Amino acid sequence: MPKGAQVTMRVVLDTEFSEERFAAARAQGGRLHYIAAATALPVADTLVDASLRAAWPLNVPGFHRVILDDAVTLDLLVGALDAVLPQLSARVDAFHLHTAVTPPLARTLARLAVQGATLHARAPDEALVWALTAAGFACRLGSAAGSVLAEDFAPDIIAVYRSRKPQVAPPEPVRRAVIIGAGVAGSSAAHRLCARGWQVTLIERHAQPAQEASGNLAGIFMPLLSKDDNIPTRLSRAAYLFALREWRRMGGAGKVFMGDDCGVLQLARDAKHAKIQQDVLAQWAYPQEYARWADAQEASALIGAATPHGGWLFAQGGWARPSSLCEAMLAACGERLQRLFCNEAQELQRVGDEWQVHGPDGAILAAAPTVILASGASAGNIAQAAELPLSRLRGQVTHLPVDPAAPAAAVPATPAAEVLPATIAPAVSVPRASPAPRPPVLPLVVCREAYVTPPSGGIVCAGATYDNDDDPALRASSQLENLTRLAEIIPGEEVAALAHSAPLAGRVGFRCAAPDRLPLAGALPDYLNSGRIEFLPEVPRHAGLHCLLGYASRGLIWAPLMAELLVSQLEHTPPPLEAALVDALDPGRFLLKQRRREQ
Structure with missing residues (x-):
């Protein structure tokens, strides 16, 4: 298949991961999005396929997106089936069912099914047939011979979904976009869009990428932990692990871009905090590679100084130079990316089905059906984003x-390809009598x-x-x-x-930064044309205008997953996160809260 060629994507949902079934579906060719649920993931060493083994996620709760290549995406939903499936948004073509089905679960499957979706289930069960039929599936007994399920389902139930309501397929997107801002947010978006075959124009006011908030010599990547596994914790876990997988797929920190997954030690503040840290680890039983306890003796040895308390050790965490990472991502975009650097976007105008991006002199810099604001706090200078409650x-x-x-x-030493901002002041040697x-x-x-x-x-x-x-x-x-x-x-x-x-x-x-310290990823709300609003889907939007903003101090880990989320929204494909987290990131959440307060 030629690079960037658009083909129909098959979406498969398996309620119990099987490497054999996944391999069989993958062998059929074409573009595949395979979603598998699991209460716990198999150990990576038990997998046969080397590429799958190398990309296999850690066994922690939540949604895990594994991009194996431009044609194959695997989503692993770790948790109880009745907890993860209601959080899934997808248009599923085929179901592999390996569990008892309650009426609520059957209705969830119907919500996910496209018209004509097929479903294979295990041996006949009256309650199963009744639940599926009530949800809109036409069931019959049959054989799965000739399908990838032949060895698993014999005899089986074969069902076809017949929606009682007309289904309208989402329109095919016009794959041209303008991104404003070439920091980690904009560079990550360009990287993912170009991988999906989009033509991208990247507008940046500086001569090099990552010259604003992304311009530090070193950014830290590590997850958040909490006792209640709250939204920031769940989001940071998904983002951190996705970033690690994507960076390894690129070639790895210290190889393709400057950085090192040397580990991060988060020391406890005092004895009380140390107890809390240990309680969190005991409660969630994370894999050692994700987070473990380092006692005071080990922590002291690691830092080379006596410390009275231990801390959380994130063995796969570390640091990266954002400018180097941005250059690596932009280089991977190839000819699909047009760089318009040393240009400042100041105004957006909607003309027909496209947005025109104007510079300071009013000249049109670029135009496309889709525009993505990824310029940090300066995005507020664009009229359509001026009402977003962002802090600098x-x-x-x-x-x-x-x-x-x-x-x-000689201070600091940087690669010739990198230009550091003028705000970096070199150290000045001061004569001293002693070292x-x-x-x-x-x-x-x-x-x-x-x-x-x-x-x-x-x-x-x-x-x-x-x-x-x-x-x-x-x-x-x-x-x-x-x-x-x-x-x-x-x-x-x-x-x-x-x-x-x-x-x-x-x-x-x-x-x-946003007031809730969470990123903004999605369609931009239209503050001027909003009336009574009670739910997020009712928030009016600027057609074709999106944003990736509010990354605060965690841009390194937010950027890859937020870009993947936005691309999934633009392409109408399954998002990489559960619905509750997608809602928590929606740029319209602040307008919704504002209107609710006013009612």
Whole structure:
């Protein structure tokens, strides 16, 4: 199949994962979206297919999207069937049923089925036939001979869904899009759209990608944990694990882009917090590769200093340079991507079925049926996004040279292909009678109220502040805040001395954050044409206008999954997340809350 060619996609739902059935469906060729439920995932080592084994997710609850290639996507829904299926949104062509069916479950299957969808179920059961028939399936006894289920279903029930209401298939999208902003949000969106065969124009006001909030030397990737497994926790788990899979599929951190999955140690604040951390791990019994407890002795050994408490160890976490990751993603887009850098989008106008993007002088920069705002807090400068409740939060990162006596020109060391923003101030050597204090050189990322990274290019990064002002300049007070917190995390005289001896060096960036600290991913709400609203589907939208915003401090892990979610919405394919999480990310949620308060 030629790269980017559009073919009909088959969507298959299996209520019990089987590698054999999946392989048989995959062997039929074409574009396949295979969805399988499982109360627990098989161990990766038991899988025969090497590509599947390499991409296999950890056995943690939730939806797991595994992209095996441009034609085959596997979604694994981990949890009880009656919990995960109601959260699924899909248009299913074929069902493989391996469980007893209650009337509510049968109605869920009917909701997911397209007109004429087929269903195979195990040996005849009167209650099963009754439930399926009541839900709209025409059932008969038969043989699955000739199907991928022949060895599993004999005899079996074969059913065909006949909808009582007309079904309207979603329109085929025109696969042309303009993305505004080339940070991790926009670059990830371009990467996923081009992989699906879209023609993408990427508009960026700087000469290089990732020059705003994505411009730090190092970003941290790690999940959130909580005792109640709340929405931010579930979302970060899905996003973190999807990002890891996608980065490995690209070639991996430290290979295709600068970074290292060296691990992240999140230290406990005190004894009470340490107890909470241990209770969370005991309650959820995560795989060791995902999260485990490191006691005080192990934690002290890892950081090279005595610490009274242990912490969560995320063995697959680490750091990455966002600008390097963005370049890798954009390079993978190939000829489907047009870069319009050194151009600033200031206005959008709807003309016919397309959006026109205008620059400062009114000239049309680009036009397409779909426009995606991915420019962080500056997206509010576009009239259609001005009402979104986004905050601009200042963050200052401190750069500490491993060798304080290194010439200023060598700090920081960066690849020739990367251009760092002017807000990065080089360290200045200061003559001293005694050796200058050195920053800790760690084998992994360590965090608590702040974070510190292993060195990269001779630089250790520590930070970052949260400030409610617009000052772009480096401040001594912000650096003191960073280094004071660093000394609390990594105790010792030399680290403590950095607060008053390290030259002012680092970078200032501005995060884009929503009031609930969750991203915005989806169709942009139309604030000017909204009346009474009670539910999210009733929120009016700007046709063809979407956003990927509000990533705050977690852009590295949010970006890949949010891009995948948005692409699934544009292509009318199954989303990679359960419905509750998709709703929690909907950009229309704030307008809905506002209208509810007004009623």
